[in-house]
Amino acid sequence: MSSKELAKIAYNALDEKKGVNITVIDISEISVIADYFIIAGGNNENQVKALADSVEEELYKAEAVPKHIEGYDNANWILMDFGDIIVHVFNEEDRLFYDLERIWRDGKQVNVNEL
Numbered sequence: 001m002s003s004k005e006l007a008k009i010a011y012n013a014l015d016e017k018k019g020v021n022i023t024v025i026d027i028s029e030i031s032v033i034a035d036y037f038i039i040a041g042g043n044n045e046n047q048v049k050a051l052a053d054s055v056e057e058e059l060y061k062a063e064a065v066p067k068h069i070e071g072y073d074n075a076n077w078i079l080m081d082f083g084d085i086i087v088h089v090f091n092e093e094d095r096l097f098y099d100l101e102r103i104w105r106d107g108k109q110v111n112v113n114e115l
Helices: 003-016 045-061 092-098
Strands: 020-026 036-042 068-070 077-081 085-091 108-110
Touching: 003 020, 003 036, 003 045, 003 085, 036 045, 036 092, 045 077, 045 085, 077 092, 085 092
Parallel strands: 036 085
Antiparallel strands: 020 036, 020 108, 068 077, 077 085
16 A cells, blocks of 8 residues: 555544644655654544544554554654654644644645545
8 A cells, every 4th residue: 555545544544533733744755754744633632542543543454554653651742653654643732842844844735635
């Protein structure tokens, strides 16, 4: 399955669980670490964990297994590395603080309809 298809699955999993301000950034032309960053917010610890669980479950159905998951226990910022896509799920405060969209502004923001 292509990284674009995996990004769409992850986006839909986040959207279904009411992820806040879901952003997809194509970083394939500016970095070798992945093709896509997917960034989403949750309103509280339970929602942040539910968003991460949903992504992991839906990508598992597509036979994509995470290489690494970090931050699940405190649920302020959960990082999920699936190789070609990296999913970041934040609480609102940490998302504003780290501002990954600004850091990766050289990447191309992708409209979900383009996935």
